Amino acid sequence: MSQLGERLREARESQGISISQASVETRILQRYIVALEDGEFQHLPGDVYARGFLRNYADYLNIPAEELIDLYRRERGLSEPIRVVPVTSAPRVRSMMVPSFFGVFFVVLVLIGASYLALSTLNVVGQGAQTPVAQAATQAPTPPPLPTSAPRPTDAPAVAVAPTSVVGGPAGGVPLNPATPSPTVDPSAPIVAEVSTDPNGGPGSWLEIRVDGQTVSRKVLGAGQSLPAFKAQRDFWVRAGHAAVVSVVVNGQKQCCTAAPGDVVTFSWPPR
Secondary structure (H helix, E strand, C coil): CCHHHHHHHHHHHHCCCCHHHHHHHHCCCHHHHHHHHHCCHHHCCCHHHHHHHHHHHHHHCCCCHHHHHHHHHHHHCCCCCCCCCCCCCCCCCCCCCCCCHHHHHHHHHHHHHHHHHHHHHHHHHHHHHHHHHHHHHHCCCCCCCCCCCCCCHHHCCCCCCCCCCCCCCCCCCEECCCCCCCCCCCCCCCEEEEEEECCCCCCCEEEEEEECCEEEEEEEECCCCECCCEEECCCEEEEECCHHHEEEEECCEEEECCCCCCCCEEEEECCC
């Protein structure tokens, strides 16, 4: 039996809290809470999400979160984080030789002499180049003859008119997210999405699901049914034909759908 799971279960039962109540108040799915209390960490979506669930659940039960996270790392066999230990003594700094006054004075004199010679050479070259330029400036070019007739109105250049474009919204469905600039997604952070329908959802809903731009499912999901968790690296997209009975949970948090009966809703994560 997992020592971590025993502490979580004892803390919950001592406060008279059921698993369903804890799931509603922490917004963590019931199967993830059961996996934490049973020590079945392989049923969690990943190490990052498992530690997040554990921290939220520990705060909810008033248990020190860091102590439980250390216990979780030992039970799962993860290595200890690398600690940076400061050096015990300050590094040596090499001393620099201070140049003497006479050496600096000599270098300054050399630079001043080189600058004077360069300016003198430029002045001589400039004076020699001004003579042919002045002579050429005295000869004014002959102006071209004036046109004998005015151009006809038809010779005026045509003005190009930029075409206008009409931007339309997506065809079909009611988009859940407004049009906003796409956020930067860390490619190393996975997206775990789960789709299910309400048990009292009548005939269910028609669904189309895309993961990282690829269509992975297109079917009718009956009432009270759910699909296996989808894992995406860039984006997750779903369109529901009867969105009022559809529930979409992303990374353990419910994000969709709140709609009227019969509404068609398009949902995407990250929001765009």
